[in-house]
Amino acid sequence: MIRLMGLVSLICGLLIVGAHVGTLDAIRKNQEILTREAIGELLPGLQKQVIYGVLPSGELTQLRGLEDPGPRFFAGYDKAGVLLGVVIEASGRGYADVIRAMYAYSPQRESIIGLKVIELKETPGLGDKIATDKSFLANFLGLAARLNGDRSGLEHPIQAVKHGSKKNAWEVDAISGATISSRAVGRMLDKSARELLPLVVRHRQRIERGE
Amino acid sequence: MEAFAAGLWKQNPVFVQALGMCPTLAVTNSVRNAIAMGIATLFVLVCSNTLISLVRKLVPRQVRIATYILIIATFVTIVEYLIKAVSIPIYKALGPFIALIVVNCIILGRAEAFASKNTVGKSVLDGVGTGLGFCMALLCLGSVREILGAGSFLGIPLFGAGFQPWVLFLLPPGGFFTLAGWLLAFSALEQRRKGQRERNEIASASAAAEVRA
Numbered sequence A: 001m002i003r004l005m006g007l008v009s010l011i012c013g014l015l016i017v018g019a020h021v022g023t024l025d026a027i028r029k030n031q032e033i034l035t036r037e038a039i040g041e042l043l044p045g046l047q048k049q050v051i052y053g054v055l056p057s058g059e060l061t062q063l064r065g066l067e068d069p070g071p072r073f074f075a076g077y078d079k080a081g082v083l084l085g086v087v088i089e090a091s092g093r094g095y096a097d098v099i100r101a102m103y104a105y106s107p108q109r110e111s112i113i114g115l116k117v118i119e120l121k122e123t124p125g126l127g128d129k130i131a132t133d134k135s136f137l138a139n140f141l142g143l144a145a146r147l148n149g150d151r152s153g154l155e156h157p158i159q160a161v162k163h164g165s166k167k168n169a170w171e172v173d174a175i176s177g178a179t180i181s182s183r184a185v186g187r188m189l190d191k192s193a194r195e196l197l198p199l200v201v202r203h204r205q206r207i208e209r210g211e
Numbered sequence B: 001m002e003a004f005a006a007g008l009w010k011q012n013p014v015f016v017q018a019l020g021m022c023p024t025l026a027v028t029n030s031v032r033n034a035i036a037m038g039i040a041t042l043f044v045l046v047c048s049n050t051l052i053s054l055v056r057k058l059v060p061r062q063v064r065i066a067t068y069i070l071i072i073a074t075f076v077t078i079v080e081y082l083i084k085a086v087s088i089p090i091y092k093a094l095g096p097f098i099a100l101i102v103v104n105c106i107i108l109g110r111a112e113a114f115a116s117k118n119t120v121g122k123s124v125l126d127g128v129g130t131g132l133g134f135c136m137a138l139l140c141l142g143s144v145r146e147i148l149g150a151g152s153f154l155g156i157p158l159f160g161a162g163f164q165p166w167v168l169f170l171l172p173p174g175g176f177f178t179l180a181g182w183l184l185a186f187s188a189l190e191q192r193r194k195g196q197r198e199r200n201e202i203a204s205a206s207a208a209a210e211v212r213a
Helices: A002-042 A127-131 A134-141 A179-202 A204-209 B002-010 B021-026 B031-054 B061-086 B088-097 B099-103 B105-115 B120-150 B172-212
Strands: A048-054 A060-063 A072-077 A083-093 A098-106 A111-119 A159-161 A171-173
Touching (some): A002 A072, A002 A083, A002 A098, A002 A111, A002 B088, A083 A179, A098 A179, A111 A134, A111 A179, A127 A179, A134 A171, A159 A179, A179 A204, B002 B120, B021 B088, B021 B099, B021 B120, B021 B172, B031 B061, B031 B088, B031 B099, B031 B105, B031 B120, B061 B088, B061 B099, B061 B105, B099 B105, B105 B120, B120 B172
Parallel strands (some): A159 A171
Antiparallel strands (some): A048 A060, A048 A072, A072 A083, A083 A098, A098 A111
16 A cells, blocks of 8 residues: 555656656746846836846845846846846735735936836726726836935835825825725835835946946 | 536536536636636546546555545646746736645546546546536636626627726626526526426327327
């Protein structure tokens, strides 16, 4: 009996390993295409991209693929090699489940210049508008994300405000009927920007050279 | 052939046996998801039926369920990799329900009730029949829900811009409503057929009585 179960397990194990090895390349390629498409959408005119990983010491290192774990961001350049902006991944709890998004930041303009929601399970018809609503996404075409005096964080926290009450350039005009999801987007941008933007600004020259 | 047809219609896993309700309700909010889930389940069902039928004489009774689950889980893992290789958005849309195919009672049910007692050929046919029956049921739910809830079919908009989508049908309650509607339609059809058969019998019986008289 034990020998038989061992044999069945062995066969099953081999099948799984076979499937894993067989699909590894295709899965990696799919992921790369998806990320590239998202970055291209956020930074129109994209020709070249460099992936930077953030070391625990706060230094940057160039990554070759998407597998390396840890915080990272993508720098995009146009045909002439001029930095278009950096694309950062952010995620946070939404109304239903974790929302994942990518946003583009321009060091020249000191603002966020685009947002694309990658993954969400928000309520259809209400919360899921954060991925499609044109006037909501227009918030992120020029959302101020200026650093504070000693460049350790943001001057003003990014946050979503009730629909129609946006007054300042760092506020996000929430979608009415999807306030919780809109707030979640504001919160996750704030958290991610606070952590990563000081690093991007500190290494701006290196990123601009694309090294 | 009988094994194949039974799963497809007379013993349809969803509409007749009312099995596998969890994926039936959860991932049928669009036609694309319904098809992906149906094909994934079909694949697991055919593969696990084949392998279980192959080892059916070797597996002792006491450990048969454990062995079946191991085999089913293997094919579910393989299908997970395959879906990821085909399309990551579909993989994300189906989410945890791919892994939950392991505990789908349709699959274990066919393993225990059919594949463990029949030859490989018959078990494959049974797997294909039941799997296609499941696909068909998911497609029935998925198309109604997507047409009413999003006004589209396979992502192609059907109505003009004036259409106000009936979002409820994309939400869990819509799944229950749609399932209830289809179950009602199926049992009404069945009842009518039964009534027809009874009437035919009465007619032929009275005809026979007339002939005798």
